[in-house]
Amino acid sequence: MQFKDMINKGKNISATIAVCKSNDEGVIKAVVKAVKNTNANFILFDEQPQDELIRSFNLTHDEFNRIKIIQTEDEAHTISECVKSVDDGQADLIMKGLVATSTLLKEVLKDKYNLKTESRMSHIALFNVPEYHKMLAISDVAMNISPNKEQKIVITRNLVACLQKIGIDSPKVAILSAIESVNPKMQSSVDANEIVSYFRKEMPKLEIEGPLAFDAAINKRASIIKNIDSNISGNVDGVVVPQIESGNILYKSLIYLSKADVASVIFGAKIPIILTSRSDSSRDKFHSICSALMLI
């Protein structure tokens, strides 16, 4: 699966996206691009008037009609009205605008809505890295801070489910550490080994390996030099990082030093939540919209 194929498939899906705190140039730019290039419709929630900002973009009458603007009383209402719109079926998914991630997710998880699942939510970043031959998914780079083994199992399960929804029937997944053997002093290597054992029992068809260092995961030559016997080396679809710092640093390095494109979503609620970093480009925000459309 190539990143561009996923983006293109997403473009053809009709759905309505509720945007929480949308009054931001970068967010509106991505919304406008989505209206012009996909079948998505939008409901924008903000306590600030946002008509003028939207009208400053060059939209046709028909395009403008695909954007519903809701001005709310205050931030609390912006968030609750936005989540409610998804809960009562007006919208199909949520996009995070200029609101704190934790505030938005806390609302989504409230008992009064029917949006929770049995699963823990996790963040999945889908990358197009020029130096890698296919799309690379990385999780969790933004939400679960220091996941234990059980939480990493959920993160891995969410990652596999996400990749399968996108069309990768049999994803190849690496559980990352800094080494390929188990060292009791390096908890990530112990976790990786146990996670792989768990999935080999629970999902025997899943191609999963770990602990693997990142070079062995993405480069076959590296694993040959290191004398590692791996079926997925150099060809992984997704990697699970040891903790938020390694994921976050990798994410930022790929964006700024590897010229990568990214699409980001929160997976594990009943609906996908489009969640990008404030410093991500509107191009990345647009890609996130397209990829999330595939996950409904």
Next chain:
Amino acid sequence: MQFKDMINKGKNISATIAVCKSNDEGVIKAVVKAVKNTNANFILFDEQPQDELIRSFNLTHDEFNRIKIIQTEDEAHTISECVKSVDDGQADLIMKGLVATSTLLKEVLKDKYNLKTESRMSHIALFNVPEYHKMLAISDVAMNISPNKEQKIVITRNLVACLQKIGIDSPKVAILSAIESVNPKMQSSVDANEIVSYFRKEMPKLEIEGPLAFDAAINKRASIIKNIDSNISGNVDGVVVPQIESGNILYKSLIYLSKADVASVIFGAKIPIILTSRSDSSRDKFHSICSALMLI
């Protein structure tokens, strides 16, 4: 400071390098390149005969005379004879060949040699990343697994001393986390804040900031969007990573996905130790030799 300037300066320094377990094509290739392009001499220690491998490279008589070959009885002697050669002044620094890092370092730290200092040893990787405007140092990506605050202070001090030896009188250093504020749930952010406080008191002239996320450290635009007031954003000389996994994953990503060159050394013993990854290219091993020559 540009990476190539450091490499060029190192080339002019005369010194003798003891190579531990040198009988490896990649290591010998780097040694031969160093003999042809620097003023360094070598003593190669291995229990396997290595004359034939060395002679297979195209060396002149004078070049060959700058390489002393010592064949030892067994691996234990290879390691002890190599370290002894530095301890008794025959050689000025050590290069790691096909030997486990921990085995070599254990020998270096033995009381019978005079190679220990008061400091903890740490690994420093010096990068030339095409998308970054100057040399970027990263520590510790390979040695200290899960350093606590005190250990990170030593890692930071070693990093600063290394950068100053290379010629960066006033290095700009970022202590990395995944966020820019202190969150008690994210230990790396707590550590970073305390490390920065420590250095502001102990080395008031040092330009050090943290916690910083990697994007804010290496890109000014990212810190502006995030509304972070930083004097070093977009211009750091060195970063301290939260733990070995984030450093290792970043290292491998820069090599394989950002087309970076790297030079790696262990700093904190009386002599620098050239320590590269098995999967690093002989070009990187050559760069490591040149950079280590600046650190004697």
